[in-house]
Amino acid sequence: MKIWVDADACPVVIKDILFRAAERTKTKLTLVANQAISHPESEYINSIQVGRGFDLADNEIVRLMNQGDLIITSDIPLAAEALEKGGDALTPRGERFSLNSIQAKLTMRDFMDTLRGSGEHSGGPAPLNSTDRRTFANELDRWLAKNRKIN
Numbered sequence: 001m002k003i004w005v006d007a008d009a010c011p012v013v014i015k016d017i018l019f020r021a022a023e024r025t026k027t028k029l030t031l032v033a034n035q036a037i038s039h040p041e042s043e044y045i046n047s048i049q050v051g052r053g054f055d056l057a058d059n060e061i062v063r064l065m066n067q068g069d070l071i072i073t074s075d076i077p078l079a080a081e082a083l084e085k086g087g088d089a090l091t092p093r094g095e096r097f098s099l100n101s102i103q104a105k106l107t108m109r110d111f112m113d114t115l116r117g118s119g120e121h122s123g124g125p126a127p128l129n130s131t132d133r134r135t136f137a138n139e140l141d142r143w144l145a146k147n148r149k150i151n
Contacts, residue, residue: 001028003030004032005072007032008035008057029046034056070087073089080097083098
């Protein structure tokens with residue numbers, strides 16, 4: 001089991017939680033981004049830099065991941081691909097994507113994209129807060145505990 005991070009937009013505080021968890025549980029963690037990403041020196045943590053381009057990091061994560069791996073992303077299409085490939089997906093706010101909910105999320109994403117394309121300003125997501133960080137850490141711990149029992 002490995003953890004893959006869509007690292008271009010992942011908040012630093014979430015990466016820090018992931019780094020500590022990878023070390024504590026001896027779980028392989030890979031950051032994938034189109035720029036160099038700094039991370040602690042560790043046998044469990046590495047990074048992959050892809051070229052600049054639309055969805056190159058997402059495509060690399062899907063190409064390299066295996067069934068049962070965890071993907072950290074806010075990107076709904078990436079989460080959908082990870083789920084289709086048998087992986088798990090978690091947002092940096094601690095929301096788990098599931099096969100039951102992903103289609104509704106894709107539909108809403110497309111709807112919001114259409115609104116933005118018509119000039120409607122919907123604003124961005126709220127800043128990450130302490131509740132989000134705690135929710136993320138708790139969901140990550142649940143996933144790690146569940147997968148340690150399986151493996």
